């Protein structure tokens with residue numbers, strides 16, 4: 001079936017574009033259901049686009065996105081300076097935040113791949 005005003009090629013193109021859009025919308029809706037914004041980010045009223053932008057399906061955000069609000073490793077290390085060792089200032093340098101933190105899933109202390117720091121509690 002051809003819609004009035006469409007030739008075969010542009011009809012195929014329109015259908016292909018519509019399919020991609022439906023697939024993207026589906027992925028985003030599934031993501032929204034499975035990806036509750038946990039902890040302080042949820043309470044602070046962040047939305048998906050704060051971390052994922054708004055072009056295309058969400059992927060793991062770059063560290064620069066986190067630092068857009070959290071400023072710098074030095075600034076975060078100052079907040080956890082009371083902890084020994086300081087998880088934000090160690091021989092591991094400036095690790096990607098998602099080595100330890102997760103916006104949606106259970107966080108995991110990367111240091112404990114080798115150590116056993118039981119007192120460092122991730123939310």
Ligand code: HEC
Pocket residue numbers: 028031032033035036037041046047048049050051052058059060061098101102103104105
């Ligand atoms: C505070 C930043 C932040 C916010 C806000 C956020 N996300 Fe995420 N999202 C992440 C991070 C970081 C990951 C990487 C996995 C992880 O660490 O949880 C991720 C992963 C994902 C993934 C999996 C991507 C992949 O390639 O595996 C989807 C889908 C997703 N988020 C959807 C959403 C949706 C939908 C919202 C809004 C309801 C949202 N996110 C809000 C940071 C965020």
Ligand code: HEC
Pocket residue numbers: 038039040041044046050051061065066067068069070097098101102103123
């Ligand atoms: C749009 C701004 C914004 C972005 C982007 C953002 N955050 Fe946050 N984050 C906040 C605010 C606001 C809070 C609550 C106040 C505070 O603790 O500074 C917070 C709190 C946190 C906390 C404290 C944990 C808790 O739940 O109490 C962690 C850890 C954190 N952010 C990590 C990240 C990581 C990792 C990323 C990147 C994936 C990120 N943030 C991106 C604004 C942001």
Ligand code: HEC
Pocket residue numbers: 063066067070072073076079080083087088095096097098099100101109110111119120121122123
């Ligand atoms: C090696 C693991 C690790 C990495 C990598 C890491 N963090 Fe953390 N972060 C922690 C731990 C552990 C805590 C909780 C400390 C506590 O209170 O017990 C924490 C706490 C925080 C807090 C709350 C500070 C407060 O006010 O008490 C923020 C904000 C934060 N991290 C942001 C970040 C951001 C942004 C990045 C990346 C630039 C990052 N972290 C990288 C382990 C890590």
Ligand code: HEC
Pocket residue numbers: 085086087088089090091092110111112113114115
């Ligand atoms: C790949 C393995 C590995 C990871 C991951 C790792 N470390 Fe280490 N760390 C070591 C080794 C090896 C030493 C040296 C041990 C020695 O000489 O006693 C060390 C030594 C240390 C020391 C000084 C010695 C001590 O035990 O007091 C501290 C503090 C430390 N690490 C903190 C951290 C922190 C914080 C993290 C996470 C940000 C981390 N490490 C991640 C392997 C690791």
